[in-house]
Amino acid sequence: AFSSSGQTIGDVEVTGRYQLNDGGVDKPYFVGSLRLKTRTGKDPFEVETLTSIQGLNDGVQTSLPTGSGFYGIQPAMTVLFPSDPAVFFGTISYLHSVPRSNVTRLQDGGTNNLGKIQPGGVMGFNFGMGLGLNDKSSFSIGYDHASVARTKQDGVSSPNSVRVQLGTMLLGYSYRLDSQRTLSVSLGAGLTRDAPDVTLTVRMPITF
Numbered sequence: 001a002f003s004s005s006g007q008t009i010g011d012v013e014v015t016g017r018y019q020l021n022d023g024g025v026d027k028p029y030f031v032g033s034l035r036l037k038t039r040t041g042k043d044p045f046e047v048e049t050l051t052s053i054q055g056l057n058d059g060v061q062t063s064l065p066t067g068s069g070f071y072g073i074q075p076a077m078t079v080l081f082p083s084d085p086a087v088f089f090g091t092i093s094y095l096h097s098v099p100r101s102n103v104t105r106l107q108d109g110g111t112n113n114l115g116k117i118q119p120g121g122v123m124g125f126n127f128g129m130g131l132g133l134n135d136k137s138s139f140s141i142g143y144d145h146a147s148v149a150r151t152k153q154d155g156v157s158s159p160n161s162v163r164v165q166l167g168t169m170l171l172g173y174s175y176r177l178d179s180q181r182t183l184s185v186s187l188g189a190g191l192t193r194d195a196p197d198v199t200l201t202v203r204m205p206i207t208f
Contacts, residue, residue: 006064010041028081035074035095041067050108070119071098087130089142095122099152120149120161128170140172144188167192168199180207 015035023029044065076093099118104111128142148164150157172186181204188199 004061004063006042006047006066008042008066011067012038012040023080023082025082028079031078031080033076033078035072035076037068037072037074039067039069039071041065043067043069045069045103045105045114048106048108068097068119069103070100070117072096073098074122085132087132088128089130090127091125093122093124095124097121115154116152118152120151120163122149123147126170130172136176138174140170140174142170142172143191144168144170164194165192166190166195168195181205 013035015033017031017033020030020032042063042065044061046069047065048062050060050062072095074093074095076091078089078091081088097119099116101116103114103117105114124144124146126142126144128140130138130140132138144167146166148166150163151161152158168188168190170186170188172184174182174184176182184201184203184205186199186201186203188196188201190197190199
């Protein structure tokens with residue numbers, strides 16, 4: 001058996017959103033967004049990978065990375081359609097990762113030069129419905145899908161990389177604590193082979 005863990009700052013992200021129109025009854029709202037992701041977290045190339053363990057194709061990491069190791073930019077477009085008492089929503093997005101040159105991987109036998117690496121682009125979409133239960137709480141159900149393209153090494157697709165499909169069914173609940181704080185809980189169930197079986201997310205957005 002083998003176990004590992006990691007704990008440090010992750011990749012810091014900044015997102016800006018802008019409402020493009022004035023929607024209303026039977027009129028959709030369009031919201032554009034732009035997300036910028038840094039590489040402040042400890043990336044997969046910085047943690048030691050043991051390749052000498054038998055039965056594992058690519059070895060195991062002695063500690064878990066907290067970042068992807070690449071800068072990324074992700075534009076997105078969201079559509080909100082109010083239909084009292086529900087709100088229907090959908091989003092389409094694309095994540096582009098900036099390639100890195102002279103990438104070296106830390107292994108038990110030293111370092112391994114991987115050359116120029118660029119993760120595959122991620123085409124994503126989601127859709128669902130939110131339902132207001134009362135003036136403080138709401139419930140939502142939706143589906144989220146991401147299609148991750150193959151990683152490129154020195155300009156060509158890596159022979160060991162494959163396109164990955166991540167599909168997740170989402171159930172969410174939100175409760176407004178006061179005028180500035182809202183507690184949100186989301187439960188995700190993986191529907192495709194590569195998606196996590198279960199994810200639980202707890203958030204508390206704060207309005208200033």
